[in-house]
Amino acid sequence: MAPTELNTDSGFGTPLASLPDSGTSTPASGLGPNGQRRTKICVYCGSSPGYDAAHMEAARDLARVMAANNIGLVYGGGTVGLMGEIAKTLVSLAGPDAVHGIIPEALVRYERDPTYTSTTVNGGAALAIPEEKMFGKTTVVKDMHTRKQMMAQEVIAGGPGSGFIALSGGYGTMEELLETCTWNQLGIHNRGVCVLNINGFYDGLLDWIRKSVEEGFVKGANASILATASTAEDAVRALREYKVSSSVYKLQWGNE
Numbered sequence: 001m002a003p004t005e006l007n008t009d010s011g012f013g014t015p016l017a018s019l020p021d022s023g024t025s026t027p028a029s030g031l032g033p034n035g036q037r038r039t040k041i042c043v044y045c046g047s048s049p050g051y052d053a054a055h056m057e058a059a060r061d062l063a064r065v066m067a068a069n070n071i072g073l074v075y076g077g078g079t080v081g082l083m084g085e086i087a088k089t090l091v092s093l094a095g096p097d098a099v100h101g102i103i104p105e106a107l108v109r110y111e112r113d114p115t116y117t118s119t120t121v122n123g124g125a126a127l128a129i130p131e132e133k134m135f136g137k138t139t140v141v142k143d144m145h146t147r148k149q150m151m152a153q154e155v156i157a158g159g160p161g162s163g164f165i166a167l168s169g170g171y172g173t174m175e176e177l178l179e180t181c182t183w184n185q186l187g188i189h190n191r192g193v194c195v196l197n198i199n200g201f202y203d204g205l206l207d208w209i210r211k212s213v214e215e216g217f218v219k220g221a222n223a224s225i226l227a228t229a230s231t232a233e234d235a236v237r238a239l240r241e242y243k244v245s246s247s248v249y250k251l252q253w254g255n256e
Helices: 053-068 081-094 144-156 171-185 203-214 220-225 232-240
Strands: 040-044 072-075 099-104 117-122 125-130 137-141 163-166 192-196 226-229
Touching: 040 144, 040 171, 053 072, 053 081, 053 232, 072 081, 072 144, 081 099, 099 144, 125 137, 137 144, 144 171, 163 171, 163 232, 171 192, 171 220, 192 232, 203 220, 203 226, 220 226, 226 232
Parallel strands: 040 072, 040 163, 072 099, 099 137, 163 192, 192 226
Antiparallel strands: 117 125
16 A cells, blocks of 8 residues: 655655555646646644644644745645645645545554545545545655655755745644754755744754854754744745755765
């Protein structure tokens, strides 16, 4: 049911079009209205709504800005919490081709609201897949690594201004965010990474980065790997104007 195993060295030298198909759906369209590569933003966020309504509103705001700028969404494939909110909002504004959710099979039952699912048969097994008309395209994969790799590859193959934005979330969101920053530092990708800092949610992380620079664990120039914004408009602008740090590693990954 899941895609065949990807190259775990990094795989980012592989064109997106050659990614193995899961059989559940295809990625959202990679071209904009002018035939140019569509800007893609991968959004990391919680599968919970949070206690403050501002977090859900931030997800809706980001979807509205993305729709206004013809930006495609790549996300974790859930239909609940911030994940579901940004996906269904963007689909309502820009259509199902604007959204591609990628989710490991093991998480399907936990990051889905049964109210919004339909039954699709794949590989001889019944699999609950969200309604495409409500949540966009969905790809079910075998594990977390494949999910993150496919999301990153789609962003890397996107047009100018493609990158990664983190809304509020828990351990999973933080893990994805910091790994993406690390991949930037290692030269695996050169796309922008930004936190949408709602109600100071990421203040502690930003303080930790500053402390890491002060204590000599992060190079000063690399503090800029992670941009910060307080509005959806500023977050999208941060990716569009992103400059790669002069201190990142110039390593070769998977292309030797």
